[in-house]
Amino acid sequence: MAHQDRYGLPLSTASDAAASAYRDGVDLMLAGWTGTAEALERAIEADPDFALPHIARARLHAFYQQGDLARRKAAVAREIVARRGTERERSHVETLALAVEGRLPEALAATLKHIDTWPRDAVVLSLPLGAFGLFAFSGMADHDRARQELCERVAQHYGEDWWFLTLYGWAMTENGDVARGRPVIERGFSLRRQNAHAAHAVLHAMFEDGSIDEADRLVDEWIPTYDRAGILHGHIRWHQALGALEHGDAARALAIYADVLQPEVTRAPPLNVITDGASLLWRLAAYGHAVPQALWAEADAAAQRLFPKSSIPFADVHMALFAAATQNRETLASRLAVIEQRLADGKLPAGPVVPAICRAMTAFASEDYGTCVQMLAPVITEVVRIGGSHAQRELIEDTFIVALMRSGDLPRARALLDARLHRRPSLRDTRWQAAMA
Structure with a gap:
């Protein structure tokens, strides 16, 4: 045979x-x-x-x-x-x-x-599936829906396959159907526990429905079974660090960064190295916690080695965080020139949202919150086009919210927070207390 x-x-x-x-x-x-x-x-x-x-x-x-x-x-x-x-x-x-x-x-x-x-x-x-898949990096504004529709089209061919259930359920949660998606992911996870993509997808579902403490327990229970060399090991701990920030626990988030995300210790793929590191440090600072400048300088040096040239928009946006946080205007200007030329040549499917985010982050880091709001407001609904997951992209919305707060537009900031708490009612407001200050 x-x-x-x-x-x-x-x-x-x-x-x-x-x-x-x-x-x-x-x-x-x-x-x-x-x-x-x-x-x-x-x-x-x-x-x-x-x-x-x-x-x-x-x-x-x-x-x-x-x-x-x-x-x-x-x-x-x-x-x-x-x-x-x-x-x-x-x-x-x-x-x-x-x-x-x-x-x-x-x-x-x-x-x-x-x-x-x-x-x-x-x-x-x-x-095409996953946060770094072909749909996510296509520049499409509806790539979350496209992923779910593709899974629905082929679902009859997979049945109770552990891999497919994981990705199908994750597609549902990213497309806003968390109540239906989470049980599907958990079913796939139960069929094969030695599946980092399943553990990761469950954490995304828990992030979306606000089950922060449950997610923390899951990581504590499951991560000892997963080698530190695993492709998602650092990223799964990054999710745990986000949970710590929901509680306002900056010390724990920084401890997780030092343990698995810092460039000298991480064994993650390059894209995760820069995106997980930059986004966690940026969130810490945006929420009002102190981030040692040495951490930014070290992470920026590593990022410049890994991504010396403009590449996919998701990477470029995170490289802009490094440039903004370290006030490296020359590097950012050089990268922006390439991005805007690609936009002018029709070779940037994600569109104007990419340079707008890069410029807004620079304004935010310079404490020019009004300009940050001005840059982000017209494109905030287009952030999805840079790819990645909703949990990763929420960084941009968080920056927008904090910029609104610090520029004095508290009603609009509160409206965005209320909408988020409506989606995820078990979230805490702890992290926003420091930001409001």
């Missing part, structure tokens, strides 16, 4: 060892678990002419911004699959290769076409 993946799709290898190792590697990758690279390397060693582990390995390299390695692996996969691979595998390799090469619009179009024919190809389906 021909080898198949866990979803019943044929694999072009005659090697039992290669097929088994590939299945293990894919499951580990879909779970965000350690050991993924080792499993895929075993598959490659068992059958070097089996294309799929090569392209999966390329994707893993891309997660960690190892662009040259990723592109080389993608090229190998393309060469192999052209001479030994099914139509499905050729499409699979090409779609992932486009994503690895940063050709995101082409990758998204190829993904949707591929899924129409092979809906159970979970590795390809994973590309």
Whole structure:
């Protein structure tokens, strides 16, 4: 009998060892678990002419911004699959290769076409899902809805699959249907507890429904089972730090930063390194807590090494936080010039919201709160277009609220806070007391 993946799709290898190792590697990758690279390397060693582990390995390299390695692996996969691979595998390799090469619009179009024919190809389906997926970074204003609709379209093909339930439930919660989404995520999590993406998705649901203390307990209980080298280890603790800030506990948030998020200790992928670090330090300062300038300087130096040039808007916005907090106007001006040129050339799908946020954050850091409000007010409903999750993007709304408070527009600030507390009634006002001061 021909080898198949866990979803019943044929694999072009005659090697039992290669097929088994590939299945293990894919499951580990879909779970965000350690050991993924080792499993895929075993598959490659068992059958070097089996294309799929090569392209999966390329994707893993891309997660960690190892662009040259990723592109080389993608090229190998393309060469192999052209001479030994099914139509499905050729499409699979090409779609992932486009994503690895940063050709995101082409990758998204190829993904949707591929899924129409092979809906159970979970590795390809994973590309547009998640906070850093192709939909999130498409510049679309309705990418949350698009994710949920895609999941609904293929749900019949997955049933009670642990991976799919996790991503489907998360898509619901990000699209505003937390009451329906959280139980779906929790069902997937119960089927496979060694699944960092499931733990992460549950934390997002808890963030949305205001279950802050429950989220804290979940992290304390679950994180000891997850290696610090895991792709989401630091980010999951970042969620715990956000919970600490809901209680006004700056000391605990800073302790979590020092333990797992600081550049010298983190083992996270580069995009998480800059976004988790910048957003936590910025929130601390915005809520009125003291942040040692040395922490900003160290984090900024690391960020400049990792993202020396303008890239995806989500990264650019967080790089603007570093530039604003360290008063590095020259670096920000250089990055803004590139961003605005891309906007003028029609090559910035996220649109004017990106430079507006960058300029608003600079004004905020300079205590020019009126200008910050002026910059953000016209685009605040468009922030979704930068990608990421709602929990991550809430940083922009928080900055807007604090700027309103400090510029004297308390009625508008209170209206935004009341709307948030209506959505998440168990939230506390503790963090806003310092900001109001």
